Amino acid sequence: MNTLRQKIREALIVAGTILVALLVLRQSSRNPGEVSTLDRGILTVITPAQSLLSSVARGIGGFAGRYMDLVHVRAENESLRSDNSRLRAELFEAKRAAAESLRYQRMLGLRDAVSAETLVARVVAIDASPYFRVARVQLDRGEGMVKRGMPVLTPEGVVGRVNRVAGDSSDILLSVDPRSAIDVIIPRTGGRGILKGKPGENGYRAAVEYLMHGEQAKQGDVVVTTGLGGFPRDVPVGKVSRVVKSPAGLYQEVEVTPDVDFARLSEVLVVVAPAPTPDPEVGKKALAPSRGLAVYK
Amino acid sequence: MRSVATLLIALFLLLLQSTVLEFAPVHMVTPALGLIVVLHLGLSEKWTASSAALVAFATGYLFDLVSGAPRGVHAFVFVLMSLFARAVAARLAVRGLVFKAATSFMASLVAAVLVVVIRAQVSHEGGYGGLRQAPFEALLTGLFGPPVLWLLARVDGRLDPARLRVGLARRKPRTLGGLPPR
Numbered sequence: 050m051n052t053l054r055q056k057i058r059e060a061l062i063v064a065g066t067i068l069v070a071l072l073v074l075r076q077s078s079r080n081p082g083e084v085s086t087l088d089r090g091i092l093t094v095i096t097p098a099q100s101l102l103s104s105v106a107r108g109i110g111g112f113a114g115r116y117m118d119l120v121h122v123r124a125e126n127e128s129l130r131s132d133n134s135r136l137r138a139e140l141f142e143a144k145r146a147a148a149e150s151l152r153y154q155r156m157l158g159l160r161d162a163v164s165a166e167t168l169v170a171r172v173v174a175i176d177a178s179p180y181f182r183v184a185r186v187q188l189d190r191g192e193g194m195v196k197r198g199m200p201v202l203t204p205e206g207v208v209g210r211v212n213r214v215a216g217d218s219s220d221i222l223l224s225v226d227p228r229s230a231i232d233v234i235i236p237r238t239g240g241r242g243i244l245k246g247k248p249g250e251n252g253y254r255a256a257v258e259y260l261m262h263g264e265q266a267k268q269g270d271v272v273v274t275t276g277l278g279g280f281p282r283d284v285p286v287g288k289v290s291r292v293v294k295s296p297a298g299l300y301q302e303v304e305v306t307p308d309v310d311f312a313r314l315s316e317v318l319v320v321v322a323p324a325p326t327p328d329p330e331v332g333k334k335a336l337a338p339s340r341g342l343a344v345y346k
Numbered sequence: 347m348r349s350v351a352t353l354l355i356a357l358f359l360l361l362l363q364s365t366v367l368e369f370a371p372v373h374m375v376t377p378a379l380g381l382i383v384v385l386h387l388g389l390s391e392k393w394t395a396s397s398a399a400l401v402a403f404a405t406g407y408l409f410d411l412v413s414g415a416p417r418g419v420h421a422f423v424f425v426l427m428s429l430f431a432r433a434v435a436a437r438l439a440v441r442g443l444v445f446k447a448a449t450s451f452m453a454s455l456v457a458a459v460l461v462v463v464i465r466a467q468v469s470h471e472g473g474y475g476g477l478r479q480a481p482f483e484a485l486l487t488g489l490f491g492p493p494v495l496w497l498l499a500r501v502d503g504r505l506d507p508a509r510l511r512v513g514l515a516r517r518k519p520r521t522l523g524g525l526p527p528r
Contacts, residue, residue, distance in 0.1 A: 062396035066403045066425050072405070074418030078468040091411055095361065099412070102365040174412070177364035179375050180461050183414025186365070212414065220414035228469050247475070266383060326357045 082197040084215045092215035096135045100173040100187055106273045106290070116224055140173050155204035156316055166322035167202075168194060172220070182226035182246055182253070185218055192217045199279065200320040206285035206308035207231060207274060219319070223311055224286065232277040233257060240264030241275060244286055244305065253311045253340050255287065257303040266292050266303050272295055279320065348505040349401050355501065356383040357403040359494070360412045375479050377486035378454050379494060380409045384424045385453050388431020389440050392506055395432055402428035415461075415470050420443040423460045427453060443492045450491025454484035 077083070084092070126331040156169060163322065170186035177183075188195065201221050209229055212222035222229050225246040233244045234256075242260035270289040276282030285308050293302035359379035381404055387398035396463045406424030431453065434440065440449050458480035466474050 059394060063399045063425075063429070066396075066399040066426075067422070070403055070406070070422035070425050072418075072419055074416070074422055074464070074468065077417035077419075081469075088411060088417070090406065095412060099364060103362050106365050106485075157487070174361075175365035177360070177376070177409070177413035178420070178461070179483055180465055181413055181415040182477045185414060220498055223416075225497055227473065227475070239396075345522045 074331060082213055083131070084213055089215045092218055093324060096173060096185065096187055096216070096218040099185060100171070103173045129197060152204075152316065156318065158207050159202065159204045165320045167318045168318050170201075170317050170319055173218070175314060182223040182229075182311075183212065184221045184223060184311070184314060184317075186221055186319075188217045188319075191321065194321045195219050195319055196321075200281075202281075202284055202318045202320065203309055203314065203316070205310070206287065207280065208309055208314065210279075210313075211319065221317070223253075223257050223306060224309075225311065231286065232275045233272050233282065234275045235260075235264070235266050235270050235272055235289070236283075237270050238264035238266055240301075242264060242300075242303070244272065247304070252309055254290075255290075255305045256301065257305055260301045260303055262299060262301055264301075266301060269293060271285065281320065348502065351501055351505055352383065352387070352401055352498070353404055353408075356380055356401075356406055356496065358459050359383060360409050374473045375486060377483040377490040377509070378483060379421070379490060379501040381424070381454060381457050381487060382404050382450055382491050382494040383431060383498060384427050384493050385450060385491070386415060386426040386502075389495075390502060391433045391435070392502055395429070396483075398428045399425050402455065416465075419461060419464050419468065422464065423457055426460060429456050430456060431487070443462065446495050447488040450495070451484045451488030454487035455480055458483060468493075 108245060168188055168191040170188045173185050175184040175186050186201075195211055196215050197211055197214060199211040201210060207224050209221045209223040209226070210231075213217050213220040224231055224244060225247070226245045229244075229246050232241070234241045239259050240263075242257040244255050244257055247254040247256050253263040257266075260266065264290050268289055268291065272282045272286040272289065274282060276281040287305040287307040287309075289303055290306040291304035293304075359382075361375050363379045384398075384402045387393050387401055390398075393401075402424040403421050405418070406419075406421035409415070409420040409424070413420070431449075434449065438445075440446060458477060462474055462476050462480075465476075
């Protein structure tokens with residue numbers, strides 16, 4: 050009797066758990082960007098841990114690289130090993146610092162080039178599941194300014210859009226995720242379409258959909274943003290890697306390889322406010338007699 | 347206590363999974379470490395079906411948050427996988443390195459199919475693509491399966507409520523006058 054009661058209890062708990070999971074799934078499919086207080090609390094704990102692990106991983110990666118260098122030097126010349134290893138370590142550090150500095154410079158350059166208001170964020174995790182192309186970023190400042198749907202860029206090009214925000218961390222839906230949709234143009238042909246991630250591909254690939262047949266794209270064509278949907282205009286997206294020629298249908302099938310190396314993302318720019326629209330009065334004001342700097346414009 | 351410890355291990359493994367790409371020679375695919383925890387819950391006779399399902403749900407929910415997947419996808423799949431593992435354990439004795447690796451491999455394949463099917467239902471844009479990565483992910487999961495299962499079995503042994511009640515979970519038995527027990 051007792052065993053039967055226990056079995057019924059077990060079955061009820063399992064069924065209840067499945068039901069709760071289904072309810073969470075249903076709620077999440079209705080409001081994908083919604084973050085509950087519980088989620089926010091968990092993410093507040095998780096994100097610093099992810100950030101720490103990511104830093105440790107990068108550190109170990111660098112250490113392993115230096116170790117490999119050391120082994121090579123030892124084999125080559127035993128007597129010069131210590132000097133060589135020190136110099137190599139210094140060189141490695143200097144190179145790393147230079148690369149980091151270059152990255153920041155490029156990021157600042159992009160920031161200056163993009164007239165929109167932007168925030169710098171650090172990537173703490175990427176692609177935990179191969180079935181969802183998502184990166185998690187952490188902001189150093191500007192918490193509360195990031196909203197769902199905001200574009201995310203790097204100096205190489207478009208990264209994606211903000212999908213979920215919790216405190217100072219956000220999930221970025223990469224442009225190679227099938228759920229992503231970005232308005233793009235091929236400048237050479239003037240053909241416009243929607244960039245979507247390609248499911249079922251091992252690499253980071255995307256495809257331009259709804260590209261009319263009349264504007265024939267070819268391999269190597271550059272793909273950039275149109276300026277719609279919050280993205281700044283003419284930001285590189287990638288290059289056409291394959292054009293499937295099918296006479297049937299209205300649209301061409303074009304595959305795109307992104308310019309951004311998603312596996313090596315470390316910092317990104319979040320566009321928190323679009324570029325200000327040009328003031329039509331500016332031209333008139335310049336023509337009118339004025340004092341100060343405006344005279345020299 | 348044991349559930350909390352298992353959840354903490356699961357969280358650590360999930361965080362490792364989300365940052366392990368830095369080391370991975372095969373980009374795009376990582377071993378499904380969270381799934382191995384769920385597999386252990388289902389395979390171990392020390393866990394009841396209900397507690398396994400609850401911890402699997404929590405692990406899946408955490409993975410949804412860590413991976414940026416729609417909430418509930420992995421929570422649901424992991425609960426089903428804990429039941430799958432239970433069904434496997436009822437028919438087969440999953441012991442030994444090869445068998446554990448094979449079970450992890452199979453579980454990863456089944457979970458991948460479930461995730462892709464549910465993803466297609468949640469967001470239609472995704473379709474049923476992405477399964478080409480499943481064998482690679484399963485291979486890595488199979489590789490990591492035996493050591494992670496061994497680690498979890500050790501933790502289970504230390505924190506088994508029945509053993510804790512009678513004081514058998516201690517590392518070293520008490521001795522009289524420093525003499526080793528006979």
